Amino acid sequence: MKQLLDITIIGGGPAGLYAAFYAGLRGLKVRIIDQNNTLGGKLNLFPEKIVWDAGGIPPQPAAEIMQNLIKQGTTFNPEVILNTVVTDIKKENDYHFIVETSDKSYHSKTVIVAVGSGIIKPIKLDIEGADRYEVNNLHYVVPSLKRFKDKRVLISGGGNAAVDWAHDIAPIAKSVHIICRKEDFKGHEETVRQLDDLGVIKITNQTIHSLIADEDEIKQVEIIHNTDDTIQILDVDDVIINHGFHMDCELLNDSTVQFERVDDFYIKGNANTSTNTPGIYAIGDILKHDAKVNLIIGCFHDAATSINQIKMYLDPNAPSYGIVSSHNPIFEEENEKIKKKLFES
Ligand SMILES: Cc1cc2nc3c(=O)[nH]c(=O)nc-3n(C[C@H](O)[C@H](O)[C@H](O)COP(=O)(O)OP(=O)(O)OC[C@H]3O[C@@H](n4cnc5c(N)ncnc54)[C@H](O)[C@@H]3O)c2cc1C
Structure with a gap:
């Protein structure tokens, strides 16, 4: 039987991972599909480079940021499908999309496209x-x-x-x-x-x-x-x-759902991460608009924005913003453990 999750996230880089985390915070069920054999996206390309510009995080190798992002992104146990190229996105209706891969179809109420620079292969x-x-x-x-x-x-x-x-x-x-x-x-x-x-x-x-x-x-x-x-x-x-690298974005070129594009590559969107198709959102490096920041921190902002938009799309009565994590009862049990450790040390 087909499983109609709230969101299918295409791409498990910083944008997709943070979206999976924030979706859990807002009580949405997600799956992440990535063509790579590991999560982390482009951070896999520069694991030993020291990243300074991720807000509030001390300078550290990209590999460490990636491991922490993967941990955070899987907090709410999203379904994770690796080694799988998404080849098409189809629309049944405004609340039912089908994401096609070579061997299976995945159904969800909405889709987040977080494909970064597409499938990257070194020249x-x-x-x-x-x-x-x-x-x-x-x-x-x-x-x-x-x-x-x-x-x-x-x-x-x-x-x-x-x-x-x-x-x-x-x-x-x-x-x-x-x-x-x-x-x-x-x-x-x-x-x-x-x-x-x-x-x-x-x-x-x-x-x-x-x-x-x-x-x-x-x-x-x-x-x-x-x-x-x-x-x-x-x-x-x-x-x-x-x-250099080849950047392959066949998915967007060939998709049944047509995307408005910029420079024949990026998805033309808005700061609210919506695309030309209601129910499909774009986040991270693949999204282009006038105020776009192509940094890891830009991914986080896009991701949280898209999840808040999706929450309201699926439930028009939902608040437009999520309750902040520091006040979120979802973490109560884990918070107690963290506090206990702090008091003991
Ligand atoms: C060398 C280098 C150094 C950088 N240094 C910094 C830095 O110091 N600070 C900083 O903030 N940013 C830095 N960046 C930028 C940062 O890495 C990107 O902004 C960030 O990775 C974008 O995340 P994303 O999730 O949008 O895309 P990505 O990280 O590109 O992830 C996209 C994911 O989508 C998957 N995917 C693509 N197409 C498909 C498909 N059809 N089916 C299934 N999966 C698919 C890919 O496999 C990939 O895992 C650097 C980038 C590079 C290349």
Whole structure:
């Protein structure tokens, strides 16, 4: 039998997770669907980066913020469906939507689209067979800096992300080369300059030409000059590729429910998170309007707003705002435990 929950949230990044939490606070039943094998959204792309701008939270690695968000987002036991791409959104009527995935249909009274930048995939190194080294020493995301301790690291890419990794890795690595196919690095000028102080060797106008490997591990990299074709060979322990990301938003392009869009990508919406279809809301990075802030804190604001809107959509007599958590009886039992611990310490 189909289960008509209050909300289906598409995307389990900061926006979707906070929406799941706040929905529980307002007594709404939700499911979260994410194509990834883990919750957390884009924070999975920069786990070791220190985030300073999440209000009231001391500077800490994105991975920690992500773990806390996942904990908070699952407080009220939402149904969580991972490894599942949402392929379509259909409307039965104003209070019944069907969210389609490759193997199942999910029914709910409303839908929150929290897909961020869509399905993000790193642009891979264009060398045949390079994927076999991904299990060992070819990386597209840096999960942990520790692994580069005393290693000879080659970073390919000229943007901020590549320059940032060079910055972070240089103090612990044996050596860092950064290679860029253009004349100059695109990263912030001062950050690029500091690479010299950190002993990072900058190579411009060159690209990776081939990988010389032993079994499944890259041992050397051949780099080629863009104009005179001269080749140089570097000994490496690890190779990091930062050539940008593909952002796939097929769901919004192909959806049966049509979305008004901005720049052929974002959902055109309002600060109240409504879209052109009543009953469907957009939050987080995918939502665009004049006052939009694409930060983690912007996700929280959107999420709480959308849940309050949905509460009133489903029950026109409901108050437009939720009772604040510090006065919410829903937490009474947990609050007692927290207070007891505080008094004991
Ligand atoms: C390198 C980098 C550094 C950043 N640093 C900061 C910072 O210091 N401070 C800060 O505040 N912000 C920072 N941000 C921005 C912040 O990460 C985003 O604003 C935030 O992650 C947006 O959250 P979201 O939930 O809207 O989207 P996302 O985090 O992108 O999550 C969207 C989720 O939707 C899923 N999804 C997409 N399409 C589908 C589909 N069809 N079916 C199922 N699931 C789908 C994705 O798998 C993903 O898990 C940074 C971003 C990057 C890339």
